[in-house]
Amino acid sequence: MIPVNEPLIGEKELEYVSECLKSGWISSSGRFIEEFEQKWANYCGMKYGIAVSNGTTALQVAVGCLDLKPGDEVIIPTFTIISCALAVIYNTGRPVLVDSESRTWTIDVSKIEKCIRAKSKEQRAKIRAIMPVHIYGHPCDMKPIWELAKKYNLVIIEDAAEAHGAEYLTGHCEPEERSNLNKKWRKCGSLGDISCFSFYANKIITTGEGGMVVTNNAEYAEKARSLRNLCFTKERRFYHTELGHNFRLTNLQSAIGLAQLERIEELVEKKRWIGKMYTERLKDIKGLQLPVEESWAKNVYWMYGVVLDESTGIEAVEFAKRLRKNGVDTRPFFLGMHEQPVFHQMGLFNGEHYPIAERIARQGLYLPSGLTLTEKDINTVTKAVKKSLKNDGVKKLS
Ligand SMILES: Cc1ncc(COP(=O)(O)O)c(C=O)c1O
Structure with a gap:
């Protein structure tokens, strides 16, 4: 894994x-x-x-x-x-x-x-x-x-x-x-x-x-x-x-x-290298939103997040399962504060909706992004992503 x-x-x-x-x-x-x-x-x-x-x-x-x-x-x-x-x-x-x-x-x-x-x-x-x-x-x-x-x-x-x-x-x-x-x-x-x-x-x-x-x-x-x-x-x-x-x-x-x-420059560069490697390999995949780097930003790609388009018919939970089967560990995106039961119980954020946060929480996860990752690992992850995105009739999770 x-x-x-x-x-x-x-x-x-x-x-x-x-x-x-x-x-x-x-x-x-x-x-x-x-x-x-x-x-x-x-x-x-x-x-x-x-x-x-x-x-x-x-x-x-x-x-x-x-x-x-x-x-x-x-x-x-x-x-x-x-x-x-x-x-x-x-x-x-x-x-x-x-x-x-x-x-x-x-x-x-x-x-x-x-x-x-x-x-x-x-x-x-x-x-x-x-x-x-x-x-x-x-x-x-x-x-x-x-x-x-x-x-x-x-x-x-x-x-x-x-x-x-x-x-x-x-x-x-x-x-x-x-x-x-x-x-x-x-x-x-x-x-x-x-x-x-x-x-x-x-x-x-x-x-x-x-x-x-x-x-x-x-x-x-x-x-x-x-x-x-x-x-x-x-x-x-x-x-x-x-x-x-x-x-x-x-x-x-x-x-x-x-x-x-003392070695932070090297570590930041490694993260940016991982980001670049993933983007080069995943950029042409339809239905997959990748991290960006705005012209005014230096992104350090702490974690390489991806968001599945709803048109793929796959949500992040299902995608993570498929990636795991193919030897790739992932983590889900954050779940918005307005969707947290503990806050609802405190009378906070009830009935509030934030459509972008809700969509990316449902459709997003991050791929392996650790500092020990090799090019071979990135190629393995890329293959697993492509394979897992092929919709083989598995039903969308609610
Ligand atoms: C954006 C953000 N803020 C705060 C924290 C909290 O840091 P810690 O886990 O060290 O308490 C985290 C943890 O990952 C985080 O991602």
Whole structure:
């Protein structure tokens, strides 16, 4: 079976981890934590890095920096992982959902303002932030999001969990005569006021479990450090004026992260190579939508997602079964937040519909995209895709 993902761990990771073990610095103090934080922040083009236990807690800490009042709202895409909604809810806020656009599967920026304007003035004042999520390695179109954030005074919490090394071309939709002046490629993670990463084993660089918050804002950085570590007060230890968490990353995990970061260019290039190889082989198949790379984006193809056209008569569940029979492992696309029973039980999103998110959740899956993938593996997957798409009369699943 060709696995959907495999991390690439090398000698350097072993060397750094054994240094931790030998030195006894195995918890959340030690040289690797600060070095990893600072080097990751530098890599993203940001000032401060705050390492945390995973991407979910990174989002929770980032939203925690806003001091939401109960009922304050944060705009998120419905097509994302539940971590985004949880971060808002655990901070007493309310997620407000927006559909995706059909080419990149990221939040549909044209629908964000409609969503804001549909609210009364009072309700509008409750919207505090917007959370763009770069889906499967493709950046969101940030310029309209920056404009909306300015217009409505919103904080941008960027979820770059899946987009290590991805880039966005600023100024891409400036008027022609100004465009060359303002064009500049910026890394995902440097596009929000506070940005979040995951270093789970399937991410481009990994620490096993882990995450990071990055920001240029000194106040957010201080607050995030405090929230991560039980909100100990500086003046007096074991004296607390706020509720915090233990979301610390260990020196051991940071050692792995630092070793991974030292080879990130190679890892990002490998992902882009996998993306290119798949696209070359699958581009002429009818009824199969492939990932894109918009002219203003550097896609890192974290996972190579495909969406079956409804005309194929096959849904992703059936497609995954057929691929598995042919030795290829896959994962389904996200299921929208508005389709989650747990939120319906809480009285959230009942009766809401987002047609793009619903279609891609039903018709989409991602193919093996791990860093150990070879050209031979990609050829095997391609063959399996072609074979599995031949409709042999198997009925469409409901
Ligand atoms: C977009 C996105 N945000 C957040 C997370 C949460 O990260 P973690 O699994 O490290 O908690 C993930 C996880 O894959 C993700 O894909």
